[in-house]
Amino acid sequence: MSEPYSWPKMEIELFSPINLNIYVNRHKSPKSPTAPHHHYHEVYELYYLYEGDRLYYIAGKTYRVARGNFVLIPPYENHSTGKSSPVGYDRFLLHFSREYIDGLIAKSGGGIANALRREERIFPIEFQKQGFVEALLTTMLTEYEERAPGFEQFLETAVTQLLLLIGRCSTTSGVNEQYNADTVHKTISEAVAYINLHYAEPLSLNDMAAHFFVSPGYFSHAFKRITGLPFVKYVNGVRIKEAQRLLRSRDITIAATAEAVGYGSTTHFGRVFKEITGVTPMEYKMRGN
Numbered sequence: 001m002s003e004p005y006s007w008p009k010m011e012i013e014l015f016s017p018i019n020l021n022i023y024v025n026r027h028k029s030p031k032s033p034t035a036p037h038h039h040y041h042e043v044y045e046l047y048y049l050y051e052g053d054r055l056y057y058i059a060g061k062t063y064r065v066a067r068g069n070f071v072l073i074p075p076y077e078n079h080s081t082g083k084s085s086p087v088g089y090d091r092f093l094l095h096f097s098r099e100y101i102d103g104l105i106a107k108s109g110g111g112i113a114n115a116l117r118r119e120e121r122i123f124p125i126e127f128q129k130q131g132f133v134e135a136l137l138t139t140m141l142t143e144y145e146e147r148a149p150g151f152e153q154f155l156e157t158a159v160t161q162l163l164l165l166i167g168r169c170s171t172t173s174g175v176n177e178q179y180n181a182d183t184v185h186k187t188i189s190e191a192v193a194y195i196n197l198h199y200a201e202p203l204s205l206n207d208m209a210a211h212f213f214v215s216p217g218y219f220s221h222a223f224k225r226i227t228g229l230p231f232v233k234y235v236n237g238v239r240i241k242e243a244q245r246l247l248r249s250r251d252i253t254i255a256a257t258a259e260a261v262g263y264g265s266t267t268h269f270g271r272v273f274k275e276i277t278g279v280t281p282m283e284y285k286m287r288g289n
Helices: 099-106 111-115 129-145 150-166 183-198 206-213 216-227 231-249 256-259 265-278 279-288
Strands: 022-031 042-052 053-058 061-066 069-073 079-083 087-096 123-124
Touching: 022 129, 022 150, 022 279, 042 061, 042 129, 053 069, 053 087, 061 069, 061 123, 061 183, 069 111, 087 129, 087 150, 099 111, 099 150, 111 150, 123 150, 129 150, 129 183, 150 216, 183 216, 183 231, 206 231, 216 231, 231 256, 231 265, 231 279, 256 279
Parallel strands: none
Antiparallel strands: 022 087, 042 069, 042 087, 053 061, 053 079, 069 123
């Protein structure tokens, strides 16, 4: 197997570090949390909902996720979940790194690569196939937790099956259409989309509030309630996410990276970068080489 994935500080808030390039978890909650935690990963995320009804916020869009739905999120895509009803939920979560999936693609050909290239994010599983999927997920969790001999090969086979199934999934049912939320939710979704597009430009709370014709206080409160993050922290997260991508994919200086993602000060950029990722930009850049 490839080298263990090093989980950034931003993700340790939600998930424990692991010794593999794959993470498997199931979580049941008797009631829905009130505040979503907006975040991103350097890894793929595959989410399956056993029970409940959730809202998923993905790259500035809001989707309703129902029982029997998969959610597939690529690396570096901002997302969070929130409640659409007061009832609890039961979900399965799978994370796998680029290195892990590259290895599976090399072994199995282009079938699972097609699933990862799809533009859709929500995939409804036919009712007749949900029993098979849930039995497979249960066995994956057991294999991951018990680490019996050969469990790595079992997990590889299971991930391959899940992605091939998603690659064949039809989204013609309309489940992938954006959720028709209320006016406040639409305003913040539009604000998130604006930030994701204009992160390299100066962005202030007052200017954003004026852009959307609301007061700064109203915008600040609504933004935190819906995204789970204060405005400034969200903007910093988007900028550092892009900085990570640049540092991993290009031969670029730290100063040029800071400027490219909207920071006028390299010192300020370095401080925010370490606060979010746990390492300095140079340490991160060296890790990727």
